Amino acid sequence: MIKTKIQDALNKQLNAELYSSYLYLSMAAYFESVNLKGFAKWMLAQTREELVHAMKFYDYIHERAARVNLTSIAAPSAQWDSPLAAFEQVYEHEQKVTGLINDLVTLAVSEADQATNNFLQWFVAEQVEEESSADEIVQKLRLLGEDRNRLFTLDQELGKRIFTSPAAAEGE
Numbered sequence: 001m002i003k004t005k006i007q008d009a010l011n012k013q014l015n016a017e018l019y020s021s022y023l024y025l026s027m028a029a030y031f032e033s034v035n036l037k038g039f040a041k042w043m044l045a046q047t048r049e050e051l052v053h054a055m056k057f058y059d060y061i062h063e064r065a066a067r068v069n070l071t072s073i074a075a076p077s078a079q080w081d082s083p084l085a086a087f088e089q090v091y092e093h094e095q096k097v098t099g100l101i102n103d104l105v106t107l108a109v110s111e112a113d114q115a116t117n118n119f120l121q122w123f124v125a126e127q128v129e130e131e132s133s134a135d136e137i138v139q140k141l142r143l144l145g146e147d148r149n150r151l152f153t154l155d156q157e158l159g160k161r162i163f164t165s166p167a168a169a170e171g172e
């Protein structure tokens, strides 16, 4: 059993991960609308990855014999001025999520909840990757500027991203 304070904070993060998934799904739809199929595919993979993150919280809350409490998910934006504007928001959003994870770690440590701290360390490492991959795409988009050919090349590159579900990765 975990303290109510920790249970509430974990539920809040479960909601934040679901919001991330919803935000990236909205970005996938935006990229579809401007015919950038590779960008859309990348965003769909990211949407699924965020669902995996959310389910990690869902499972962990149950493992600790606590109660999952689902609340409303805020509506994401539906439109961006450019691919760069969308990816700048991804980068900003991931930095915000890193802050939320760090706050959770601080809470777990202050409540002497070692198991929760240990569980959260996976997310600490994951956020380094999340920020880095978003920043890399922002930098590429800044470099290509208005060059449509290079945008098309990047679209093809991002379209190669394949989502691997954790179950498939474990050979289940």
Ligand code: FEO
Pocket (backbone or CB within 6 Å): 017, 020, 050, 053, 094, 097, 130
């Ligand atoms: Fe769940 Fe993109 O962090």
